[in-house]
Amino acid sequence: MSRASNLYRLQDLDLTISQYQSRLSEIETILSDTEILTRAKIIFAEAKAKYQASQKHVRSAERLVQTQRNKIEKSERTLYGGVVNNPKELQDLQKEAASLKRYLSTLEDRLLDAMVTSEEAELQQQASAKELDRVTTQVTSKHNNLNAEQQSLQVDLQRLETEREAALVSINPDDLNLYQNLRQRVGNIAISLIQDGSCSACGLAQADSVQQAIRSGTELVRCGQCGRILYAG
Numbered sequence: 001m002s003r004a005s006n007l008y009r010l011q012d013l014d015l016t017i018s019q020y021q022s023r024l025s026e027i028e029t030i031l032s033d034t035e036i037l038t039r040a041k042i043i044f045a046e047a048k049a050k051y052q053a054s055q056k057h058v059r060s061a062e063r064l065v066q067t068q069r070n071k072i073e074k075s076e077r078t079l080y081g082g083v084v085n086n087p088k089e090l091q092d093l094q095k096e097a098a099s100l101k102r103y104l105s106t107l108e109d110r111l112l113d114a115m116v117t118s119e120e121a122e123l124q125q126q127a128s129a130k131e132l133d134r135v136t137t138q139v140t141s142k143h144n145n146l147n148a149e150q151q152s153l154q155v156d157l158q159r160l161e162t163e164r165e166a167a168l169v170s171i172n173p174d175d176l177n178l179y180q181n182l183r184q185r186v187g188n189i190a191i192s193l194i195q196d197g198s199c200s201a202c203g204l205a206q207a208d209s210v211q212q213a214i215r216s217g218t219e220l221v222r223c224g225q226c227g228r229i230l231y232a233g
C-alpha cells in the first residue's frame with residue numbers, strides 16, 4: 001500500500017461515513033415531522049365536536065317540538081272539552097290553537113334542518129376518522145421502515161468508524177495533516193484519481209514523469225493546478 005492509496009482508502013471511508021451521517025440526520029428530520037398526523041387529528045377532533053354539537057341541537061329541537069305538541073293538546077282539550085261555551089271565548093281558543101299549530105310547523109321544519117345538518121356532520125366525522133386511520137397507518141409504516149434503516153445505518157457507521165481507526169494506523173501524521181487541511185480547503189475530495197492521464201478533479205493533464213512518480217507511490221504527488229494529492233488507482 002502506497003501513502004496515497006492509504007489516504008485514498010481513508011477518504012473513501014470518510015465519504016461513506018459522511019453520506020451515512022447525512023442520511024441519519026435526514027431520517028431524524030422526517031421522524032420528527034408529524035405534521036400530517038397532527039393535522040388529521042385536528043380535523044377529526046373538529047368534525048367530532050361539530051357532530052356532537054349538531055346532535056345536541058337536534059335534541060333541543062325535538063324538545064321544542066314536543067313542548068309545542070303538548071301545548072296544542074292542552075289547548076284542544078280545553079276547546080273540545082265542553083267546559084267553555086261562550087262563542088267569543090271559543091273563537092279565541094280556536095285562534096290560539098291555529099296559531100300554536102302554525103308555530104309547530106315552523107319548529108318541525110327547524111327540527112328537520114337540524115337532523116339534515118347532523119347527518120352531514122356525522123358523515124364528515126366518519127370520513128375524517130377514516131382519513132385519520134389511513135394517515136396513522138401510513139405514518140406508522142413509514143416510521144417503522146425509517147427506524148429499521150436508522151438502526152442498520154448506525155450499525156454500519158460503527159463498523160466504518162472501526163475501519164477508519166484501523167486505516168489511520170498506516171498513515172503518518174504529516175500525511176494525515178495534509179489530507180485534513182486539503183479537505184478543509186477543497187472540499188471532501190482531497191485525493192484525486194488520475195483518469196486518462198489527467199486529474200479527475202480539475203482536469204489538468206499530468207506529465208508522464210508525474211504519472212510515473214504517482215505510480216511509484218513513495219512520495220505524495222500533488223496536482224499542479226488544484227493542489228490535490230494524486231492517486232493512480
Ligand SMILES: [Zn+2]
Nearest residue numbers: 199202223226
Ligand atoms: Zn487537479
